[in-house]
Structure formats: structure tokens, C-alpha cells
Amino acid sequence: MDQGDPSLDELRSEIDRIDDALHDLLMRRTEVSRKVRDAKGDTPAVIRPAREVQVLRRLLGRHRGSLPGAVLVRIWREIFSDSLAQQGPFSVAVLNDGSEASLVGMARDHFGILTPIQEHSSPLRVVNAVAEGEASVGLVPPPEHESADPWWRYLAREGNDVPRVISRLPLAAAATPSTPPGQSGLMIGLVPPESSGEDSSYLIVETRSHLSRGALKELFEKSGLSPDNIYVQRSADSGHGEDLLMVELPGFITDDDERLNTLMDIEGERLNALWVVGSYPLPFQASPLSEPQAAQKEREKP
Numbered sequence: 001m002d003q004g005d006p007s008l009d010e011l012r013s014e015i016d017r018i019d020d021a022l023h024d025l026l027m028r029r030t031e032v033s034r035k036v037r038d039a040k041g042d043t044p045a046v047i048r049p050a051r052e053v054q055v056l057r058r059l060l061g062r063h064r065g066s067l068p069g070a071v072l073v074r075i076w077r078e079i080f081s082d083s084l085a086q087q088g089p090f091s092v093a094v095l096n097d098g099s100e101a102s103l104v105g106m107a108r109d110h111f112g113i114l115t116p117i118q119e120h121s122s123p124l125r126v127v128n129a130v131a132e133g134e135a136s137v138g139l140v141p142p143p144e145h146e147s148a149d150p151w152w153r154y155l156a157r158e159g160n161d162v163p164r165v166i167s168r169l170p171l172a173a174a175a176t177p178s179t180p181p182g183q184s185g186l187m188i189g190l191v192p193p194e195s196s197g198e199d200s201s202y203l204i205v206e207t208r209s210h211l212s213r214g215a216l217k218e219l220f221e222k223s224g225l226s227p228d229n230i231y232v233q234r235s236a237d238s239g240h241g242e243d244l245l246m247v248e249l250p251g252f253i254t255d256d257d258e259r260l261n262t263l264m265d266i267e268g269e270r271l272n273a274l275w276v277v278g279s280y281p282l283p284f285q286a287s288p289l290s291e292p293q294a295a296q297k298e299r300e301k302p
């Protein structure tokens with residue numbers, strides 16, 4: 001230690017002053033959350049995943065020093081979840097079918113220590129809990145190829161009680177210690193999806209007959225849409241029954257997107273119906289936010 005270096009007592013006094021300032025700000029932020037509730041009106045706590053991600057992107061953009069970005073995200077996850085709970089009852093319905101696919105750990109990581117979590121034995125039960133207002137949002141597995149009875153087919157309806165995809169988790173894998181590596185989940189809710197500026201969207205399309213993967217890809221591309229993924233539920237009728245497609249597309253897509261009109265105009269003979277079933281803000285991909293070991297290394301910054 002050099003002569004001019006502060007003593008341990010001085011450093012602890014500085015930490016005490018900083019803790020007081022942080023604590024004052026947290027209490028002030030909580031008061032503002034309650035005012036947000038008043039500004040939103042009488043609606044129950046309305047989650048805004050796009051706004052949350054914008055806040056995190058902004059903070060991570062200005063972040064400096066050796067505090068790992070994953071730690072920053074984790075602290076803000078608790079802050080957002082309490083902020084929501086300050087605005088009214090907020091709970092999460094989660095798949096727990098007793099297998100490795102359980103999303104309970106992911107839900108706890110994302111929604112913090114106090115958010116009530118209801119566990120359900122199938123994705124359909126999660127969809128229903130959200131549709132019937134028993135839970136504010138639900139967490140279900142992402143679509144999979146070759147699934148005979150995919151849960152997402154229950155989103156292929158119009159109506160205010162039909163949940164929509166509003167987020168994809170984990171946002172930052174390195175900030176989610178209870179989420180098994182590589183696991184993802186989709187958050188569904190009855191809130192209108194909003195653009196975060198960097199998003200992916202889902203459509204469900206009903207075809208009039210079976211179409212090959214190549215034909216499907218071409219069909220979307222003709223309308224200026226380039227799907228990242230197409231998940232197909234083949235109809236039980238192996239002759240010429242209708243298939244349902246869950247199509248993942250880059251960007252934020254809404255019902256009034258011109259490309260969807262074009263698609264239905266030029267492919268009306270092959271397509272029966274189309275629903276925009278939500279979107280999600282792109283999670284943080286870059287290491288060290290996505291990799292716990294790289295996150296730890298941030299502490300070694302000079």
C-alpha cells in the first residue's frame with residue numbers, strides 16, 4: 001500500500017455512502033413504479049418485455065469496468081419483477097412435466113425471488129391458465145420440429161383471450177444459473193406484442209394441402225418474407241388435409257404488414273388462413289452475456 005492510498009476504514013466509509021445512495025435510488029424507483037401503475041389505469045400489472053429489454057440494452061451499452069454484465073442483468077431482473085408486482089398481482093404459469101424440460105428454474109431466474117409460480121403438467125395447461133386469467137404470463141418450450149401435437153396450435157385463433165408470444169428466455173444465459181444449459185422458453189401473455197427494435201416474430205399459417213419444405217420456403221420468399229424456421233404440424237389426413245405451420249421470421253411483424261397481404265393474395269389457392277401470433281426481443285447472444293465462464297472473466301479486467 002502506498003502512502004497516499006486510502007485506508008480500509010476510508011474505503012468502507014465510501015462503500016457505506018455508495019450503499020446509501022443506491023438504496024435511496026431503489027426506494028425512489030419503487031415509488032415511480034407505483035406511479036406507473038396509476039398512469040396505466042385500472043388494468044392489472046401489465047408486463048412490457050420489449051421495454052425491459054430496451055432498458056437492459058441501454059444500460060449494457062453504457063456499462064464500463066469489471067462488474068460482469070450478467071450481474072447487472074440479474075440485479076435488474078429483480079428490480080423489474082418487483083416493479084411489476086408493485087403495479088398489481090403478477091404470477092407465472094410454467095411447464096413442469098417432471099422431466100428435464102421443466103421450465104421452473106428458468107422462470108425463477110427471470111422473474112426473481114418473490115413472483116408466484118404455478119406449475120402445470122403440460123404446455124396446453126399453461127396456455128389455458130394464461131387464456132383464463134389464472135396467471136399473468138406463461139412459460140412454454142419453443143416450437144420443435146416433428147412434434148405431433150404442438151401446443152402452439154392453440155394460438156391459431158382470433159380473440160382477446162388468445163395468448164401471444166411476447167418474449168424468449170433466457171435473455172442472457174450467463175445471468176440464469178438455474179436454467180439448464182441450452183434450454184429456451186417462450187413467454188406468452190394476453191398483452192399486445194411490442195417492438196423492441198431488434199425482434200423475431202411468429203406466424204401460424206394453415207395450408208389447404210400438404211406442401212413440401214422447399215415449396216413452403218419458396219412460397220414465403222415470393223412475398224418478401226424469409227423464414228428463419230418453419231415448424232409443421234401435418235394433418236392426420238395423409239391425403240390432402242390441411243397442415244399448420246409455425247413460421248419464425250426476422251423482424252417485428254404485425255397484422256397489417258403488406259407482405260402478409262401479398263402472401264394471401266398470391267397464395268390464396270394454397271393457403272387457408274394466417275395469424276400473427278407474436279414476437280420476441282432478440283436475447284443477448286454475445287459472450288460474456290451468454291457464457292457464464294466468460295462472464296466470470298470480466299472480473300479480471302485491469
Ligand SMILES: O=C(O)C(=O)C[C@]1(C(=O)O)C=C[C@@H](O)C=C1
Nearest residue numbers: 036047048049051052080083084
Ligand atoms: O415501463 C413500464 O411500463 C413499467 O411498468 C416499468 C417497468 C420498469 O420497472 O422499468 C416494469 C415492468 C415492465 O415490464 C417494464 C418496465
